[in-house]
Amino acid sequence: MNRLETLESILERLRLAIRKNGLKNSKQREEVVSVLYKSGTHLSPEEITQSIRQNDKNTSISSVYRILNFLEKENFIYTLETNKNGRRYEIAAKEHHDHIICLHCGDIIEFVDHEIEERQNQVAKRHKAKLVSHDMKLFVVCSKCLAEGVE
Incomplete structure (x- = not known):
């Protein structure tokens, strides 16, 4: 599917949403968005965590779940319930499909x-x-x- 937005513009919107919600800037939030954007596919929380751990060994699955909840609430990502493989996530900045x-x-x-x-x-x-x-x-x-x- 075609992208509707660049990664940099999504990250800029994310930084604004973080400030709006009174949160501290978090490199991990940006990393989750980057992993999903660059994958171009539907990833599980475990796959996202594994990808981030390649650069940051201290990333926990519970942190990734919290970040995914925030990103979904703020409409940066969509959740796809697949039945067999649990929840999968994709970046929201794509054409409808x-x-x-x-x-x-x-x-x-x-x-x-x-x-x-x-x-x-x-x-x-x-x-x-x-x-x-x-x-x-x-x-x-x-x-x-x-x-x-x-x-």
Whole structure:
């Protein structure tokens, strides 16, 4: 998916949010955002922690969880519940997209389908409502797992 913002502009917004909330500036918050931005994918708290520990051995998983909660509350990241692999996180500064999640291996595929988007708007209009947001997740058994005989 295309990025809507550079990493530096996200970090600048993060610094403003930290000040607004009366918090001390934290290199770890910036590192979590950087890891998610640079990964371009959906990471677990454990994967984020492992990545940060390559440069900072003192990073704790509990600190990463606290930071993720803050970043989600401030709309810097999105949480994706995948069922199989628990919560995964992605940077919020991407174009709108939906997800296909394999229930067997946990792989996540991002997609955009303009017909589905239009259909959702039509459904909202038919109910005299305005669509503000949606989160579509399709749970599947992916082609790789099907090839391995998983049903």
